[in-house]
Amino acid sequence: MSATVITITSGKGGVGKTTTTANLGVALAQLNKRVVCIDVDIGLRNLDVVMGLENRIVYDLVHVIEGQCRLRQAMIKDKRMPELYLIPAAQTRDKSAVSPSDMVRLTDELRPDFDFVLIDSPAGIERGFRNAIAGADKVLVVTNPEVSAVRDADRIIGLVEAERKGPAQLILNRMRPAMVDRGDMLSTDDVLDVLAIDLIGIVPEDESILVGSNRGNPVAMDEKSLAGQAYRNIAMRLTGKDIPFIDFSKPRNGFLGKIANIFKRG
Amino acid sequence: MGILDFFNGTKATSKDIAKERLKVVLIHDRTDIPPAVMEQLRDEILDVIAKYVDFDRDAVDIRLDRENRLSQLVAEIPLRESPRSRRKR
Known part of the structure; x- marks a missing residue:
């Protein structure tokens, strides 16, 4: 058995890379996969707080790379999940503390013991991005349906191809179906038309995402959340299952759905 | 189809304008011309x-x-x- 190493990146900051990494980690672990998430955003670590594991950090990625601890010592186990671990980024160092070849060595060391290694990339196209994709087998590009985010996604997709890590797959995050319906937001088809890459997931804008990160409980743990379902679907696609995309513009049943539909019509 | 086409026919929605602007900017980003x-x-x-x-x-x-x-x-x-x-x- 050997893990698939997946890097989650975007170019632009704030589109949801860290949230995506945390939720895919949780969703894959729920499918009984052995998962380790690595935060490569050295100096600006955040995956720890989004996963709710910030109080348990002793060692970090840079300690491992510099040989100050063993790999296992830096791996924080998420006790809520069967097999989910986090390797946090160092907070007081910078990107130059790690090189792309360090990352290749690290991911190779993790491969035999896991099903998935998820790497949370920093924003940008510099050293941190190079570190993040160095060991990757597959790259997921997260974007939002807005001009600046799609433009940066296009740039990143080109760089991923140039590094022979392509073709990347797309996660379209923060979709607002009501805005798409009235022509004020790029639709999934519009974004795919412009970027010309494969789609692996659509995640709706959902308040439960913020509530989840407030609490340190990724929304994929919430059975009732629509965004949580979207992440669980991406996780299943990553395991090779053919899962249809949720049509968020479809009228939703139930009491709240009916109310939402009344407002949508207006 | 250019940006102007939108104004001749039906009123362009903001996403139509976004898409048109994106297409133009990406072509120049990628070719560096x-x-x-x-x-x-x-x-x-x-x-x-x-x-x-x-x-x-x-x-x-x-x-x-x-x-x-x-x-x-x-x-x-x-x-x-x-x-x-x-x-x-």
């Missing part, structure tokens, strides 16, 4: 073609296009019919 250089390229291409054939300079459309992540330079240059071919009819 700034609009001013594109203009010069266009003029030089037309000068060369004008040496050999007769065409209407105003009817020419030279643009960068993109399909499936490949950029291409597309030139549509409608030629004027020569007097000889007209006589044949």
